[in-house]
Amino acid sequence: MSSVAPAAGGVGVLPRRKFELVLAGMPRRRAAEKRFRLYGQIAIGLGLAFLVILFASIILNGYTAFWQTHIRLDVTLDAARIDPQGNRDPEALRRADYNELIRDQLRAMFPDVSGRRDRLALYGLVSNGASFDLRDRVLANPELVGQKIALWVPADDDIDMLMKGNVDRSVPESDRRLKDNQLAWVDKLAAEGRLQQRFNADFFTRGDSRDAELAGIWGAAVGSLLTLMVTLALSFPLGVAAAVYLEEFAPRNRWTDLIEVNINNLAAVPSIVFGLLGLAVFINFFGLPRSAPLVGGLVLTLMTLPTIIIASRAALKSVPPSIREGALGIGASPMQVMIYHVVPLALPGMLTGTIIGMAQALGETAPLLMIGMVAFIADIPKGIFDPATALPVQIYLWADSPERAFVERTSAAIIVLLAFLAVMNAVAVVLRRRFERRW
Amino acid sequence: MTATQTSAVDATVAASRVKDAVNLSHIATVARDVRETVGEVRVRTPRMRCTAVNVYYGDKQAIKNVSVDVGQNEVLAMIGPSGCGKTTFLRCLNRMNDTIAGCRVTGEIVMDGEDINARRIDVVPLRARVSMVFQKPNPFPKSIWENVAFGPRIHGLAQDKTELEEIVVNSLKRAGLWDEVKDRLGDPGTGLSGGQQQRLCIARSIAVQPEVILMDEPCSALDPISTARIEELIDELREHYSICIVTHSMQQAARVSQRTAYFHLGDLIEVGDTKQIFTRPRHQLTEDYITGRFG
Amino acid sequence: MQPSVLVLVLLLLSSAAYYAGRKRAFTVAQGRLRNLQSLPAYYGLYTAIWCGLPALLLLAAWVSLEHTIITNAVVAGLPEEIRQLGPDRLNLIVNDIKNIVQGNIVSRAPDAVMDAAAGRYRSLLAISHAAMFVVALALAIGAAAFTLTRIKPKQRARNAVETIILALLIACSTIAILTTVGIVLSVLFESIRFFQAVPVTDFLFGLDWSPQIALRADQAGSSGAFGAVPIFAGTFMITLIAMAVAVPIGLMSAIYLSEYATRQVRAVAKPLLEILAGIPTVVYGFFAALIVAPFLRDTGGMFGLGIASESALAAGLVMGIMIIPFVSSLSDDVMNAVPQAMRDGAYGMGATQSGNHPPGDLPGGTARHRRCDPARGVAGDRRDHDRRDGGRPRRQPHREPIRGGHHRDGADRHAADRRPGVRQSQDPRGVRAGVGAVRGDAGPERDRPLHRAQVPGAV
Ligand SMILES: Nc1ncnc2c1ncn2[C@@H]1O[C@H](COP(=O)(O)OP(=O)(O)OP(=O)(O)O)[C@@H](O)[C@H]1O
């Protein structure tokens, strides 16, 4: 370092006065240094604090959604009403009016409630889904007909919020969703031990619903899964093929440069633009069904391709050239070298890149909004042509709902989404650690 | 510009004389640029015959007008100072230079009556006939068995499993590695010692049943004992193959080869019987090099 | 017959063709592999490709065009008065017809005309599928049979197969270009349509944004306004706020992590900060609406400021948090791009670490957007990247001994790889080139001190 030498050696020949000046400035400079360090620590602290606040607020808001207030009803399964023929025909059992049974039971528990409005308020304590639960129970076990069974049914979301302490009773009645008489009934139920927080299985097994207590993420999760499957099935082979071509076979020319510039540009294009593209090309031009995981997968494929290509190229680059030479030297064709030696060695790196791309795709909302995966869909999608939504879009939808109970569910869905992302990234890290080779 | 023209110009004004001096010196360098090869370039039974081979990396010429024969069942050693183009020339012989972007080869390299640089020649079978062992041992990161079996498999040399096994075992035996690895054929080839790895690479290249084996400083990464084993091996292999070996060790060249070629800055300076080259070199540069005055 | 069934049939045929081709190769070689120019499997693949590929391509083209053609035919057969309707109404009717065909719910009660049209659609579709089936199968079988008869020992089947595979690889890499073209075209056409309805000047300079277009003139909200100035202003404001949050935090934390922090702190803090970049945007949005906006409203209220819940402040703040890791890795790159010699020079002249920093680093560096390098998507990935650079000189050995090791490896490999020149010729520009990826220019600069260091006494 020739430039350093004279300067370093210069200290010795520094005139005495100047040297003292430097020394005198030292404390000031040390203090500045310390301050600078402090700023750095504060910055990191702030960054981490944001992270903690983000996670804490989501988890604190969301974990309660994994439990749901249930009401115990002792329902008499009157054979005359649900199975008039008495032959336990499943079709007849399916069509029976279970709602009426539940209402009867509620009326029996609160005999002094009268008047249409009050009765409706009373029925409102129990979720609309209760009758379906009852029906499923009966269908699963027709022997129950004629018996009196204890049934835990989900409470209405307002009751749930009340029991979780999210409703302020001091607010004037007119501003409350739960009226005073309902509060009294709830208190009575609670006193009788008929209210209980139970594990919210519905949240994990149901599709979307207008009723918060019935809304689940299963539909969105299946939608996400189908979408990701399409994405994976397309983007992995396409990405690897493109990377292999560019890294192993492409001659250096304008066309190759053009492709590379395009790939790098696409990596920086905002994701919503891919949604626009999907809308214009896949839906409007090719006439593929709107809201379908197929189209979502296609769009996300285009979005994640640059990621996968760039990561795969990095993985291919890390395979030492000596291996290619060795194989070429005994007469393997470039294609054989690629298939037998290079790609297997680069595969872990390619998979890592693919998983990261998939994680990116899983968290993506904007492009899916453009292709109509934002519709309210209560059914669980059965295939890639069915209308579906995806987890992040479900979060987006729920975040818009005014009910307090949806805030909780949104946060819970976010927890689930983040858990999936964490798992995927962890797999990517493990894969990299396990298979990373040092040449 | 010819000499007569130059002398004509000579008679003109002083200013143009300066210019011509430059031109003259240019001619001189060009003349010195391509040297005649001293010694017996041709042999009686050639396996490969190279004529006027030039190699360019972009604009830079790395091999200049080299003509030489690789004889049947002989070991041809290539020596010369670093960067003189030994590797480059060696890689011409099985067209490994094709893999380098910007590398251009001209001239004729004939094997079995065909120019291997001709368009219609498929490099893949060519490289099976002229296989290559590299300076750094580069076994595939697969099992020892797979390393050796890969070549025969892709070239369809074995009709069935037993034949393949035969080829693998024979190759390992010929490479002198069989006794050391026979109990662990499933272990990764990269787990062997450096010398064993290099012998594995040799086994790998003889498994494709080549006619010529190219070796680029095969012992430069090895200890004396491994080196001695490989030299022995080369001597045995000569029976069936022609071998071209690049080496920086004059002793090695003297020990293993029948003919030696001395390269210098892209030129083939001298080629001839190994004994003659090392005892009575005919070219000054060769003598300087082998006596250690240069290089 | 469904196209998916046909695909299956074709795949089955292809695999049969593979075995037939292989067997044929054995036969023509009289059972000796050495008589064959390529391995029998290549003859099989060659036959299979000729059997499957043309038919599948035909199938794809057929399926993608079929609906358009049939729709046009059906529309042409509709009664005159329906065809006279505007394109929008006609579109609705066509959609209804398609819905009837697929047995979906229809927006209105189907009438006789539409039922008839749906019937015609169905029958045309059936004819089309049948024709497709016949043509594709004939093509597949014919091509396979022809290929089989042409198999000869001297045929270069491997070369042919590899050429086809190469063509497929090229096609795959061309998708990037097609995507770009698609994006440009779709955005362009939509914009043109938009600007036909709304004058450009209104959009660029209008001060009112209420994007709605009424279907009928008498509808409520028929007065849409498309002045984008509020949007631009909002975006600009949010960006400013986000930068105000992210730049100081990101920059300072990058400097701290790379210059002062111990290895342990770095190993923990850096991945943690990078988590911020992996959180989906929708989560940030929810966080802004749920936590940040109310918090700002309440604190603003305490100081007598009326901060609305939808203020740009909340959005900007959260966006700032979101991009902290981007800014910080960006600044890390910038700092690493400062040549080691310059740094040593600064130390040599008695600079303290911080004194060395802002003036020395920032102008010397270059910028690169983090998203361009997804290989770093997982926390703590930087190292791979560094190694790919062939070992970038690192300043402080105490900071990251592991890294030091890495880059020594890298340097060796670099030196070793240069020789055969295979990889060397394809320069690392690939990953670098593009939008913000202008880091390569610092490359030679970075390499130099390394080489000097390798030669003893080079100073
Ligand atoms: N891939 C390449 N691109 C450009 N020039 C190259 C390339 N490979 C080699 N060269 C140049 O060609 C000349 C001959 O190189 P070559 O590798 O053949 O020398 P060598 O005799 O094998 O040297 P060594 O004994 O050190 O192995 C050298 O000047 C070298 O710089």
Ligand SMILES: [Mg+2]
């Ligand atoms: Mg060499």
